[in-house]
Amino acid sequence: MNKQIVGIDFGASNLKVIAYNGRKERVIKLNKLQSKGAEIPNVIYYGKDNEIKIGDRAEKELDNKNKISYIKRKLELKDWKCYIENINREKNAQDIASDIFTLLNNKIKENLSIEKFDSIITMPVCFSEVQKNRIKKAAISAGIDVKSIITEPFAALFSIEELFEDDGEKIVVIFDFGGSTLDLSLVKIIKDDEDIEVIELASVGLHYGGMDIDKGIYENILYLKYKDVIDKILSESKQDIITSKGLSVEFVNFVNMAKSLKENIFATDIDDDDEMEEQYLDSLGNFYEFGLTKQEIINMFEKLGLKEKIIEVLDELFENSDEVNKEDVTIVKAFGGSSNIDYFRNILSDYFGEDIFDSEDWESEEVYTAIASGATRYFYAKELEEEYNFEIHNVIPFNIGIEENNRYIKYINRNEFYGFETLYRPLFIKELNKKQYLLSIYQSFEDIDGVDIDDERVIFMGNIKLTKELYSTSDVILFKMKMLEDSILKLSFYEQKENDDIVLIEDQFLSIGG
Incomplete structure (x- = not known):
């Protein structure tokens, strides 16, 4: 097979x-500094x-007013x-994401020496269908052929x-703790010779990630520890006060320093109380030295109750499945x-037991490309695999x-299978x-029903316009709702006749977020 699939x-x-x-994976080299x-x-x-x-070339630019980070978080905002x-x-989040995808598209074609490829893009569990659609539109407008999101x-599973x-039979838990979210997937895999069935039983997400940790380290540790020095730097700063992200330049720089210290601490075998130091250059050209210990970070985690929050999300994963308990998990x-932070891996070891997950045996090398790699293999298994017969079932990670x-008013429960x-x-x-005759469709990631439509936990998906002229009843019509795998919501509308026959009047389809 010569078709190129890109994750x-x-x-x-x-x-x-x-x-x-x-046959073979290839890592796309995105820029020369990599x-x-x-x-x-x-x-x-x-x-x-x-x-x-x-990438790195953009990050090294000191002109923060024209530099934008974490655009994925901006896609979440209305x-x-x-x-x-x-x-x-002026640009919105989708425009900026499209610019990033345009450069990615060029680099992919340059690396592979091709003009066309199929792509699969990944997203967090707790991304709404509108956010998912924004990513898809951004990629398509950049000239990328998006086969699936x-x-x-679930993508990492296939790596x-x-x-x-x-x-x-295997019962697998995937724990994906990235920059903006913690995402969990509970999957059953059944293999019998050439037949493989992959059934996602439940998925849950927590809107908290590495960037929140970095911000927390600065605000809860470094600023309190070096308040006088930081206040002096801020007061004397000659940098522009506000960046394009609406934050002060010095704030962004301090958070980036917190991130660097965190990554170095957990990548190095040092004692919990040993201080890792880093120099900071302010806008006047003065150098300052800031120090941080692993124990200080762990104390912050404890104060914020992160262990309890992660255990709560793990419990929720199994509460959403009628089939298995945590004792059934094999991998x-x-x-x-x-x-990379062993504090979080230790939570998994304690929760499942070291025979199921040993924090010390974890290999950091595989975590960075696993999601992109798994995305390609997912699509290959689903659409192109010839050696094995794959049957794949995903769940809907939200209510509709x-x-x-x-x-x-809730109609489809979270963690029903697509096609339900x-x-x-x-x-x-x-x-x-x-x-x-306009019907408004909403979704929520929380198990809520009957709440006000303006509740922040309720997210607008789109409208369905019924054809009024088709209906003869003056009382009530019936409808069914079905979420298809290609992010199309199908609604079927019926009338019940005098002989009690239920007759289909029309089908309507909602392209989510479109």
Whole structure:
């Protein structure tokens, strides 16, 4: 097979791209400053004369007003946009993501010496369908052919070759702790000779990641520890006060220093109380030295209750599955940059037992490219695999409902399988007339029902416009809802006739976020 499949891990902190042709993987080298080509920072810089840089080259730019990091987080916001001075233009998050994808597209084609490829892009479990659609639109507008978008932990699953080697049943937990989210997936794998069934039983997410840890280290440790020095630097700063992200330049620099200290501490075998130091250059050219210990970071984790929050999410994963308990788990795999922190891996060891997950045996080398790699293998297994017969079932990681009397009414439960169809539900003609036969669809990641439609936990997905002229009843019609695997929501509308026959009147389809 000569078809090139490309997995794009559009991470909050880093970008990773892997190509796969059914036989061999190839890491896409994204820029010349990359020693191994495994990842680059998800940072974009808009220079003068239409020059655009991403990755390390962008991160090294000192002009913070025209540099944007963590665009993935901005895609979560309803109306985020910023003015970029060097290009004299305002851009929203989708525009900026599209610019990043454009440069990725060029690098992929250059590396592979091809003009066309199929791509699979990954996203967090707790990304809404609207956010998912924004990523997809950004990639498509950059000229990338997007075949599928899947969740990050489910993609990582397919990078683990050992899971598909031996016959029998395995219960697997994927723990993916990245830059912006913690995502978990509970999967059953059944292999019988050439037949492999992959069933995602549940998925959950926590909106907290490495960038939150970095910000917390600065605010809760470094600033309190060096308050007088930092206040002096801030007061004397000649830097522009506000960046394109709406933050002070010095704040961004201090958070980046916190990130660097954190990564060095957990990448080095030092005692918990040994201080790791780093120099800081302020805008006046003065050097300062700041120190941080592993124990100080751990104390912050304890104070923030991160262990309890992670255990709560792990418990929720199993509560959402009727099939298995944590005692049934046979394999646990940890991915994502924040899994480099042994404090979090130790939580997994305590929760599942060291015979299931041994924190000390964890290999950090495989975590960075696993999601992009797994994305390519997922698509290959689903669409192109010839040696094995793969049957793959994903779950819906959110609830789906409609607006009734300004309230969110849930119809599809979280962690139902894609393709699940509801029973018949009533819609009253009186209410449809009030809204000119417009039906509003919403989703929520929390198990809520009957709350106000303006509740921040409720996310608008789109509208369905029924064809009023097709309906003869003056009382009630029936409908069913079905979420298809290609992010299309199908709604079927019926009338019940006098002889009690239920007759299909029309099908409507909602392209989520479109």
